[in-house]
Amino acid sequence: MAVSITDQTVEYVAALAKLELSEAEKERTKKDLEEILGYMDTMNELDTEDVEPMSHVNPVKNVFREDVVINGPDRENILSNAPEEQDGCAVVPPTFN
Amino acid sequence: MTASEIISLSALELGQAIKEGRTTSPEAVDAYLEKIAAEDGRFHSYITVLADEARARAAEVQAKIEAGELTGPLAGVPVALKDNLCTKGLLTTCASKILYNFRPPYTATAVQKLLDAGAVILGKANMDEFAMGSTTETSYFGPTGNPVDPEHVPGGSSGGSAAAVGAYLAPYALGTDTGGSIRQPASYCGVVGMKPTYGAVSRYGLIAYGSSLDQIGPLAHTVSDCAAVLETIAGHDERDSTSAGDPAIDMHYTDALVRDVKGMKIGIPSSYFGEGLDHEVKEAVLAAAEVLRAEGAEIEEFDLPMVDYAIPAYYVIAMAECSSNLSRFDGVKYGYRTERFEDLQDIYKRSRSEGFGTEVKRRLMIGAFVLSSGYYDAYYNKALKVRACIKKAFDEAFAKYDVILAPAAPTTAPKKGESLSDPLKMYLSDIYTVSVNLAGLPGITVPVGQDAKGLPIGMQILGNTFCDKTIIRAAYTYEQAAKERKGGRA
Numbered sequence: 001m002a003v004s005i006t007d008q009t010v011e012y013v014a015a016l017a018k019l020e021l022s023e024a025e026k027e028r029t030k031k032d033l034e035e036i037l038g039y040m041d042t043m044n045e046l047d048t049e050d051v052e053p054m055s056h057v058n059p060v061k062n063v064f065r066e067d068v069v070i071n072g073p074d075r076e077n078i079l080s081n082a083p084e085e086q087d088g089c090a091v092v093p094p095t096f097n
Numbered sequence: 098m099t100a101s102e103i104i105s106l107s108a109l110e111l112g113q114a115i116k117e118g119r120t121t122s123p124e125a126v127d128a129y130l131e132k133i134a135a136e137d138g139r140f141h142s143y144i145t146v147l148a149d150e151a152r153a154r155a156a157e158v159q160a161k162i163e164a165g166e167l168t169g170p171l172a173g174v175p176v177a178l179k180d181n182l183c184t185k186g187l188l189t190t191c192a193s194k195i196l197y198n199f200r201p202p203y204t205a206t207a208v209q210k211l212l213d214a215g216a217v218i219l220g221k222a223n224m225d226e227f228a229m230g231s232t233t234e235t236s237y238f239g240p241t242g243n244p245v246d247p248e249h250v251p252g253g254s255s256g257g258s259a260a261a262v263g264a265y266l267a268p269y270a271l272g273t274d275t276g277g278s279i280r281q282p283a284s285y286c287g288v289v290g291m292k293p294t295y296g297a298v299s300r301y302g303l304i305a306y307g308s309s310l311d312q313i314g315p316l317a318h319t320v321s322d323c324a325a326v327l328e329t330i331a332g333h334d335e336r337d338s339t340s341a342g343d344p345a346i347d348m349h350y351t352d353a354l355v356r357d358v359k360g361m362k363i364g365i366p367s368s369y370f371g372e373g374l375d376h377e378v379k380e381a382v383l384a385a386a387e388v389l390r391a392e393g394a395e396i397e398e399f400d401l402p403m404v405d406y407a408i409p410a411y412y413v414i415a416m417a418e419c420s421s422n423l424s425r426f427d428g429v430k431y432g433y434r435t436e437r438f439e440d441l442q443d444i445y446k447r448s449r450s451e452g453f454g455t456e457v458k459r460r461l462m463i464g465a466f467v468l469s470s471g472y473y474d475a476y477y478n479k480a481l482k483v484r485a486c487i488k489k490a491f492d493e494a495f496a497k498y499d500v501i502l503a504p505a506a507p508t509t510a511p512k513k514g515e516s517l518s519d520p521l522k523m524y525l526s527d528i529y530t531v532s533v534n535l536a537g538l539p540g541i542t543v544p545v546g547q548d549a550k551g552l553p554i555g556m557q558i559l560g561n562t563f564c565d566k567t568i569i570r571a572a573y574t575y576e577q578a579a580k581e582r583k584g585g586r587a
Binding site for chain 1: 198199200202295296309335338339341403405406408409410412413420424427428429430431432433434438439440441443444445446447449450453458459461462463464465466467469472476478479480481482483484485486488520521524535536537562
């Protein structure tokens, strides 16, 4: 099943990935998606009807511990990386007006 | 000891020389820093050289060694760290514009374990941006050159780590391997590189690419160095729930440094030696297999199925995982923020669009696509099923064989600029390495020769889950036997 990649598909995946693309990037993305997804379709040659999907190779399970704070207050240090900081918080533009 | 004598030593030999007082940690660090200053302009193996920090740290470590507080085999020995490993207060860029100014508030567990053992960080090594690439050409800070010929790539994504070791600009390095990113550059640069079993080393503080595939591992000049480094960094960590917690797992890796493969059953997958493999690489790897046969191993060819499906399954899973992992980069909490914005959505979209490079954006979008409604089953879920089939194929192979031999890459290091224009071609070159990550297995690359141009050729030795010691023993045996054949001391 070859996927046909439309302009809408490109805009949709860019929106999902929170990216803004130039016209040239959109063209390139369309070509890349077609070519790379087309190649990924070779997986369809393999019958996996009765196979359980494997998201992790080692058995992983929930790990529980007591709800105790182990990383000390480090606000100043952490915020020193923020592009804009005020009163101990990272600053962003208003989301509601 | 002169600077060139210091540089000629392996990491363990240097640690021994420091311990015996034949040299000191500050002397060793100076020797490397001076060589980096003089020569790394040609290779660009480092993004950040930490000269002042390293000198200050070496003096501290030396005092602790002399006071008898640091007694381990790597105390005082300098190291290069791939720049996706968080180092508290020290620039950690992941070779991306989006982290160009990031100073992590904490240190990765593997790095902390090295520091506790007396390591001195020389600098942060170049890499493909977010480890996405096979040549170290996608780095925002520019490509790294191969130590043998800087016109050629060092491989990737741990290309800076491999080149730093290969060019003797660090005695050893840490790299990370998501689809071959330690083993392939080790092969291209003529050094030893090991990806341990998934879960052997904590990923805490490793900036995530594909969380179910990523592992940290060593690159060095000798198998012994790799085993000693791995022994230092391995073990359970409360802060990584996927790190192995079973006390029955034997992590005394240096115990496996024994020259003995008598009766070891070695499988050679015929499909790995067919079409697409350069004949010089093929001959060098098969000749290395004969060295192991002469040491007493039993070698036979066998049919490993599923090889054709490894790359598509790998890239679907890696891209899906990265599209999720990299959503944290938003221009708000740390890293690059766009200058052109009106609202919060602008900050997200433009910081990411301006901050990520072409290959990263490509993978984020394909990742978003394969996870999207309507395509999830056809791509992501299908890839997880193929992954289960690949794991089963390895389980069956390891029921018959102790280790598997393979090339690390189809060719030796290509010239710079040949891979970037055709991403699919670059993905296809990962054919011999990605299955190991899908199945969570350990693999080690050892140098086995050169092509006609003098570019290094590496051989991979693959093992079963948590049989890392078996591949170390096979690699050590090959290394010692090959050295003896060359007339060196074994």
